[in-house]
Amino acid sequence: MSKILSAMMILAAAGILLTGCGSFDVKDPSASDTRLYFDTTVSISIYDDRAEELLEDCFSICDELERTLSAQDEDSELYRVNHRASAETVISDALSDCVAMGLEAGELSDGEFDITILPVSELWDFSSGQGYAPEADEIAKAMEGVDASAVYLDGNRITISNAEAMIDLGAIAKGYISGRIKDYLKEKGCKGAVINLGGNVSTLGSKKEKPFKVGIQKPFTDRGETIATVNINEGCVISSGTYERYFIDWNEKLYHHILSAKTGYPCDTGLTEVTVIGDDDMLCDTLSTVFMLTGKEKAEQIVRDREYDMKLVFVDNEGNAVLFDPGTGEKEIAEGEVIDLT
Amino acid sequence: MDKGIRKPDVAVIVIIAVAAAALSAFFAMYDTYQSEADENPDRRLIITKDGEITGSYALDEDMIINIGETNVCEIKDGHAYMKSADCPDQSCVRSHPISDTGENIVCLPNKVILKIETDNVPAEDMPDAVTY
Numbered sequence: 001m002s003k004i005l006s007a008m009m010i011l012a013a014a015g016i017l018l019t020g021c022g023s024f025d026v027k028d029p030s031a032s033d034t035r036l037y038f039d040t041t042v043s044i045s046i047y048d049d050r051a052e053e054l055l056e057d058c059f060s061i062c063d064e065l066e067r068t069l070s071a072q073d074e075d076s077e078l079y080r081v082n083h084r085a086s087a088e089t090v091i092s093d094a095l096s097d098c099v100a101m102g103l104e105a106g107e108l109s110d111g112e113f114d115i116t117i118l119p120v121s122e123l124w125d126f127s128s129g130q131g132y133a134p135e136a137d138e139i140a141k142a143m144e145g146v147d148a149s150a151v152y153l154d155g156n157r158i159t160i161s162n163a164e165a166m167i168d169l170g171a172i173a174k175g176y177i178s179g180r181i182k183d184y185l186k187e188k189g190c191k192g193a194v195i196n197l198g199g200n201v202s203t204l205g206s207k208k209e210k211p212f213k214v215g216i217q218k219p220f221t222d223r224g225e226t227i228a229t230v231n232i233n234e235g236c237v238i239s240s241g242t243y244e245r246y247f248i249d250w251n252e253k254l255y256h257h258i259l260s261a262k263t264g265y266p267c268d269t270g271l272t273e274v275t276v277i278g279d280d281d282m283l284c285d286t287l288s289t290v291f292m293l294t295g296k297e298k299a300e301q302i303v304r305d306r307e308y309d310m311k312l313v314f315v316d317n318e319g320n321a322v323l324f325d326p327g328t329g330e331k332e333i334a335e336g337e338v339i340d341l342t
Numbered sequence: 343m344d345k346g347i348r349k350p351d352v353a354v355i356v357i358i359a360v361a362a363a364a365l366s367a368f369f370a371m372y373d374t375y376q377s378e379a380d381e382n383p384d385r386r387l388i389i390t391k392d393g394e395i396t397g398s399y400a401l402d403e404d405m406i407i408n409i410g411e412t413n414v415c416e417i418k419d420g421h422a423y424m425k426s427a428d429c430p431d432q433s434c435v436r437s438h439p440i441s442d443t444g445e446n447i448v449c450l451p452n453k454v455i456l457k458i459e460t461d462n463v464p465a466e467d468m469p470d471a472v473t474y
Contacts, residue, residue, distance in 0.1 A: 031405065199473050
């Protein structure tokens with residue numbers, strides 16, 4: 001019996017030794033997940049040893065901020081502000097930062113963008129792809145609540161002097177949230193991450209020492225088809241476009257979701273898509289909508305005047321694509337072109 | 343007890359020899375696995391749930407992918423496999439890792455399919471994300 005036993009032990013020893021000589025590459029894998037928040041998909045990929053743990057933390061941030069910034073969620077802070085009992089409310093830093101951005105966007109766009117567009121945007125239904133425009137008098141009535149000048153923000157104190165006014169952070173919240181996620185990952189020294197938050201792409205660090213490749217969606221084609229690719233290490237690439245949400249009515253007229261706050265109807269500035277490439281997620285997200293509303297010339301002027309460190313890609317209604325760099329001006333983009341920002 | 347080599351000794355030697363041979367064979371197969379994975383860089387792992395594509399991944403980057411609340415897939419060393427699932431029969435978890443075009447692993451109760459497809463676009467050229 002003891003012979004067999006010592007044989008077993010020799011075997012075990014041999015096994016352990018041989019395993020040690022094997023070529024098992026014990027490398028911590030990256031982690032990736034896609035979940036639903038803010039009525040859209042949020043995909044995050046992390047390239048770091050602590051990938052799984054960091055990934056969970058990122059989704060916790062999404063969870064927390066959804067409860068603050070969602071206009072549709074009845075338990076959210078924003079919902080309470082919009083269905084307020086009194087004109088003045090104390091709000092969180094997150095909500096305050098987003099409202100401040102929205103008010104600034106209103107000024108930049110001379111009122112084409114208005115953070116209180118919610119009463120009007122609620123009349124339009126872009127979810128089914130079909131439908132009809134609301135009646136003109138419905139829109140006129142709702143426009144009475146569109147009044148950013150009635151919103152006064154003083155730190156964490158917000159006063160809305162128009163009882164009909166309601167705030168919509170649709171153009172701002174996603175950028176704010178991806179910015180917060182990135183700040184968190186940077187704080188943790190994360191080596192690389194790609195965040196795709198409802199189509200807003202934000203990158204940090206690198207993917208195994210190589211830059212990230214971010215595609216810019218080609219309007220009115222299958223999701224994933226691109227007009228150009230951006231090579232980027234760290235920054236954000238955020239698009240707004242008519243193709244994202246629209247319906248076509250019985251007369252074959254297309255109504256898209258980017259409403260002018262001056263008319264209550266979809267804007268018509270000759271653009272199908274605007275992409276903003278920069279460092280500040282919330283600013284880029286907001287501006288992608290603002291620039292659809294102002295048109296190309298005004299957008300370029302704003303970037304120059306404000307000395308924003310960003311590049312813009314415009315696709316017009318004829319399908320022409322141009323890249324704008326405040327330093328060098330406009331340059332046509334050929335399909336499939338690579339914009340290298342590394 | 344000095345009677346030269348006896349049957350129990352032979353038995354011990356045979357056991358060790360067989361074990362060593364088995365382990366070497368295992369490692370030899372493992373190395374072949376590795377080089378197969380490196381040869382064809384155009385293959386991608388496509389994950390679908392309820393018939394919708396939820397993700398497309400290159401096989402050259404080790405990664406753990408959560409699919410809804412129910413399944414976890416892992417890409418490791420050029421192969422994809424179902425790391426865990428909450429289905430009762432666990433046949434997906436027990437499936438052989440996949441890496442060749444056309445191979446797939448199915449978790450029927452959760453309607454999750456992992457499959458390897460070949461793309462016309464080389465894996466290195468696929469974007470990491472697309473805006474919309």
